[in-house]
Amino acid sequence: MPANLPVIIAVAAVVVALFLVTLLYARNYVKVPPNMVAVFTGRGRPKIVRGGARFRVPVLERVDFMSLEPFNIQVSVGNAISSNGVGIAVDVVALIRFGSTDEAIETGTQRFLTADRRELKAQLTEIISGNMRAICAKMTVEDLNSNRDQLTRSVAEEAGAALAAIGMELDVLTIQDVRDRNGYIEALGRKRIAEVTRDAEVGEAQARRDARIAAALAFQEGQTAETKSREAIAEAERALAMKQAAIDTEVKAAQARANQAGPLAEAEARRAVVLAEVETERERTERQIAVEQQRAAQRQKALEADVVAPAEAERSAATARAEGAKRVAIANAEAAARQRELQGEADLKARTAEATALQREGEAQAQVDKAKLLAGAEGQRAQMLAEAEGQKAALLAEAEGQKELAAALSAFNDEAARLRVLPDLIAALPLIAREVAAPMGNISNLTVLSGGGDGKDALSRVAGSVPALLLQVLETAKAGGIDLGALLGGVTETAGRSDNGRSDNGLLTVEAAPETPDAR
16 A cells, blocks of 8 residues: 555545535525626525625525516506596506616515516506506596697606505606597597698688789789889879970070170180289389389488488597597607607616626726716707607697597587588489489389379379488488488578578578478
């Protein structure tokens, strides 16, 4: 007997034991598909497994299966009474299944775990049939036939409560047919068919009537529209004729105006040309007169600046020159005398210094030279002093003469002053008259525009413009401080007292003309 036989037996026993245990476990490990429910009983409360797996303890537990597949039930209620007392038949198809909650499945297993599905289907048919009868008793035949959605909702509500009590629920409910044995629904149909037929016939008749009325109205409207169209055409033709006549009238009037426009335009153009020429000539004359007046004013100002102002300036300058010459002469004489005196002293000092230098060479020669030099210096000094005194006296005499001349000029009275400037003034009068009348001499063509009369007043005003300009010159000089009229008048009066127009000095007497309002 081999020595390892016990080991082999032990190993074989272990292997057999493991095999038996595995086989036992495999046979008692219960797997439940999703459409089934396994109920384990034997140890305490039942254990329900849905769509899973669990180990069944051998000998101690039992496993029962229940299908969760829905029940397809066809219910036919043949003698249901509606709320209006009409017997009807209703065919219904329902799909019922167990509830999805644990409580519903537990309730279903308690009631139908070992029940036969045919028996369960019969019970469910009775439940649906009873609820259908109850719902039909609450609704009329018309509602049952026409409002099937409401019938479905009512049956689902009633049957749902009854099925929930046994752990089931109504999944789908369909009303297939609603009928009656007495022809009530068919009569409703015939009535409706008759009503529809009647309405159709009435509608057809109304449609034919409306068609005829519409045709008549359309024909009438067509006739009316045709009449209005003819009236509109006639009105348009009349308006066109009137417009054409108006256009013809306007054309003829325009032609007439055009025929007259040429002569009228020519006459108007000639009139405008004449007026323009007159206006141009008037403006040119006015501008030329204004220019000549400006030139006369400029000549007047130039005359004042060349004759009157220089005379006044000469008088003031003569007085100033005399006084200035006096002061200059005195100052020059004093300066020359002082210069000569200083020069003599300087020469004396030079000679003395030279004599002192020569004295060092020899006393004898120095004494002789000193005497000579002193004598020459004294003589030269006396000569220079005499010359200075002579120049001083000459300058003083000239200054005194200038002073006396200025005093004499300032002592002149008005008459003497007039007599002094009269020759220059008389010599300037022709120049003044020529310059004042020069603008009128430059006018080559003079056109006189007068509002009335023969134009003599206008010619008189033009001819009197020269005296007026001369009078303006006299007034301007008078405003500047020189009264030429008074000056000439005074000279005239003075000359009148002498040889009938001649003064003692042989001057020509000029009489000032009186001012006239027309000359202005």
